[in-house]
Amino acid sequence: MFQRFHRHSIVIARTSKAVHYGHSHHGLSTPIFMKALSTHSQSGGYKNPRSEKFSMTKIVGTIGPVSESPDMTQKLVDEGLRIMRINFSHAEHSEALQRIHNLRACRGVHSESQNTFNLRAVLLDTKGPEIRTGKMKNGKKVLLETGKEIILTNNKEFQDQGTAERIYITYPHLVNTVKSGDTVLLSDGLIRLNAIHVDKAKNEIRCVIKNTEELGNTKGVNLPGLKVDLPALSEKDKVDLMFGVQHDVDFIAASFIRKPSDVIEIREFVQSQMSKHWPADHPAPKIISKIENLEGIQNFDQILEVSNGIMVARGDLGVEVPLQKVLTYQKSMVEKCNAIGKPVIVATQMLESMIQNPRPTRAEVSDVGNAVLDGADAVMLSGECANGKYPVESVRTMMTVIKEADELLETHYHEYEWTPAENDVESVASSVVKTAHEMKAKLMIVLTDTGRTAQMIAKYRPTVPVMCFTPSCKIGRQLQIHRGLYPVVPANQASRPTAAEAIKEAKRMGWLVSKDRVVLLSSDSLSDDLGRQVVMRVAEVA
The missing domain is CATH 3.40.1380.20 (Pyruvate kinase, C-terminal domain)
Incomplete structure (x- = not known):
């Protein structure tokens, strides 16, 4: 033979x-890169008989309401989906279980027959510990106007009585964390407040509103640059991880990791559940730490050491740090992961416009391609294939861009x-x-x-x-x-x-x-x- x-x-x-x-220092030197640009169109690069179904860099895709059917899941697999992400900030266990079953029933590209072990992986993305606002009075949005003052309180009397003058915040250590002059962001960064007075006796913080915007119920709260005292796992996370272990998920994307002890705590909890469902030699899920705050950046080397991989979660990270710093942090994290051989996923808004449009922007194409050239092991789609209009086209487009970037690396290795x-x-x-x-x-x-x-x-x-x-x-x-x-x-x-x-x-x-x-x-x-x-x-x- x-x-x-x-x-x-x-x-x-x-x-x-x-x-x-x-990637020794994980960036193509200028002369090599310029040579690549001048010869790439003529060289053709590596060609494989099955190249239309394979890319060196992998695609992680979030499965949601528009893509969870067996037929749609099969189409995404056929287009190159390698890892299914299930976002447990939104998915119920019954929904997640059906999505896992649908994936495992797909035909894999390594086998043309029906195969329940098609080697497509499942990634459980935890909701993670978080800070949120309470509900607004009567459940209606309130208008926060520039220059006006607002009180942030831990008093549960206002838990569902929020107004434009006072809102409840779920974080119990708020007055011990925020100081006068600090920034508080509401609604995932859309609304900016500046703290002007902290009253520990009343458990309140008086703030000035810096931009006009409506605020709805239970919106995310960010405290950029501040060390937050939150547990590594919420009670919901523990229930979700028990579900994940029981159903043999392959990866756990641990949200809002701030320090290495967070990763260790999550791994210990997962290991405590493994013995209830699996023999001692059965592999546990790999822990992928999501870096999405400044504290995680500051402790990155120690977090990487105890993690199985990293996700560069640019959404929340872009709220917690200045936007221009996301580029620097992304490249640094990818480089460090490459240097020790741990996988790294670059995520968030990679083809965001394809939620509504059949074609991506040129900037999005460059974003995906540059992530590959930087050394990402995988790139991720979120809303594009979870609830967008063009889930199949999104995966197909990402595959096309990845293969172009892969070929550039292969040809000029x-x-x-x-x-x-x-x-x-x-x-x-x-x-x-x-x-x-x-x-x-x-x-x-x-x-x-x-x-x-x-x-x-x-x-x-x-x-x-x-x-x-x-x-x-x-x-x-x-x-x-x-x-x-x-x-x-x-x-x-x-x-x-x-x-x-x-x-x-x-x-x-x-x-x-x-x-x-x-x-x-x-x-x-x-x-x-x-x-x-x-x-x-x-x-x-x-």
């Missing part, structure tokens, strides 16, 4: 060094700098990526039980798809978040496929044709004394 013309058995050595490809490998697996992973590039391989194949080797390969930003054969559907789904990885669960889950069987399957699926080169990586047990060896093979398809 295939003819092996090179075979390298690589026994791990701790003194090995690895070359870091892709080059070494950035040598960096020491952090561990044995990284030494081998970087060597495999380098070999695949130099041999002009069409595909990389990884045989993995835990997914760790595949994740390390993704860190070194391969230029061709990485087909990951794993016996675990859960591990396969969790690999979906990494750039370039294409997980496959063999039909016979009881045993790992041989190299020949893996290449045969890749050929059957259309990823390989005769004369293509493929790089294959697997680990094999030697003995109790020697442990395992990692074996790299370079083969040509017959």
Whole structure:
């Protein structure tokens, strides 16, 4: 079936060094980028027999009322949706369960038959701890006018009696957090107040209204730049996480993460629920920390260390920090995630205009493309496919833009700098990526039980798809978040496929044709004394 013309058995050595490809400092140098612009249209880039169904950078899509039907979910999967996001700020458990069932009933692009394990992942996005206004008197909106004063209070007497002169705020530590001169934002940033007097005895803050706007019931409140004393998990979050664990979601997007202890608390709660539903060796959901406030930015390095991945949640972040800083923070977070090989999702308003329009703005196209070029593992759609008019077109458009940016990276791939490998697996992973590039391989194949080797390969930003054969559907789904990885669960889950069987399957699926080169990586047990060896093979398809 295939003819092996090179075979390298690589026994791990701790003194090995690895070359870091892709984003060393995570930005194309100006000469290379300009060369890319001048030659891109002629080069064509990497082409794969199934390229119309695959992109190196992944798409996360929010499923909502307009996209939750089985037929619509299948269409989104066909267009390239890899991870379904369910927003638990809005979704009821019954709705979420139906959406999960619909996704798992879809046909996957790795299989043309009906397959309940199609390796599309589910991401549970928590509502998170939040601060809100109370309700307005009689439930009607009130008009807040520039220059007038308003009282913010914790007195529950006003919980549903809000007026233009006084409104209730749910945050119990309000008067201990806000000082005279601080800014308070209402209605997710639409209304700005300046605090002018704090009365701790009355539990009130007197503010000046800085812009005229209507205020409705239970609107979001932001305290930009202030350290807020909120729990990592609300009671609603705990109930939602119990639901998520029971139904085997793959990722938890933890909202409003401010410090590493928040992540640890959430993980401990999730682990406490795992034993109630799953055997000890069943993988728990991965924790994706959403960075959406200044405190999260300030503690980012420590948060990243304890997280499985990061979501750059630009919506609330753009309310909490000056808008122009969002660009700086986004690039910095993506760079740091790339540097240690943890996945990063760039989210919010990527194709926002497509909620109403069949085509995006030019600026939105550039936004998506630049996120890919910066090194995002995935980009996310929110309202565009949850409640917009054009959910299928939104995913299709995003796929088109992603593939263009992917091709730009693939065509003009080059070494950035040598960096020491952090561990044995990284030494081998970087060597495999380098070999695949130099041999002009069409595909990389990884045989993995835990997914760790595949994740390390993704860190070194391969230029061709990485087909990951794993016996675990859960591990396969969790690999979906990494750039370039294409997980496959063999039909016979009881045993790992041989190299020949893996290449045969890749050929059957259309990823390989005769004369293509493929790089294959697997680990094999030697003995109790020697442990395992990692074996790299370079083969040509017959």
